[in-house]
Amino acid sequence: MRHLSSLHRHGIPVLAPLVLLVACSSGGAGTPSAGTPDASAAAGPSADTASPSRVLDADPARLPRDREAALDLIGRVIADPDSFGPGVVRRSPYESGPATWPVLGADCAWHQEKPAGNVLATLTRSFEVPAAQGKGPVRLSAVVTVHRTREDARWEMAESIEETMRCPTQQLQEGERIGSMVSAALLGGESGQTTSEDALSESGQYSSTALGGPHAYVWQQAQSLRFTVAATGKGAEGRTEEEISDLVVQGMATMLVRIESAVEKQS
Structure with a gap:
């Protein structure tokens, strides 16, 4: 898989295969890519659930405790066009x-x-690399979600894997489908995975009535503390x-760095 080889260049490790799902249809499979929190969310995991990697050392005072504060944080960490690189x-x-x-x-x-x-x-943003020189447009999206607890964020990651297995063919929007997916996952600390507690990656084929296809499709999601980004x-x-x-x-790396900067303890 060529796209996985590029992860090391951006400080994100290659993911070890977890599930290989190849759709037999012309469509395919994939995922899209969306009260006061428990004060223990800032603490490290318990001994029986600890991940191998260092958990982000967050300052409890910097973690959002209500929806308004969560939206403010999302606005500061979610990708903007420059996060993906020039031309977006x-x-x-x-x-x-x-x-x-x-x-x-x-x-x-x-x-x-x-x-x-x-x-x-939660918030989703949409981007595009415009068509140019015989190449069609690349459509991009970024999602940041703040959960009430760290365990809730972990469940979102688990559900993302289940969704691919449950639906061998998925429709994103009207006239858009993805398929022939290859999925992979790493827990923090595995194969040098230190940017998050949990990371998922999928690649496959994307088809739409507007752009034809199949074309390349790539999705990534990561979880750190009560936050998930995709x-x-x-x-x-x-x-x-x-x-x-x-x-x-590049978009994922930018958002993960921003989250760490926004909530980590200050020296």
């Missing part, structure tokens, strides 16, 4: 409403619904998987 611009609509996030239904299609009760706040890249004619992966990896 906003798409319209640029931001999702903070009162919605994507949910995979029983029909294996993604729907916008009210965030679950364990979500303090980025998606959907390719087009003339765009390589490595090109799409580099964009996604």
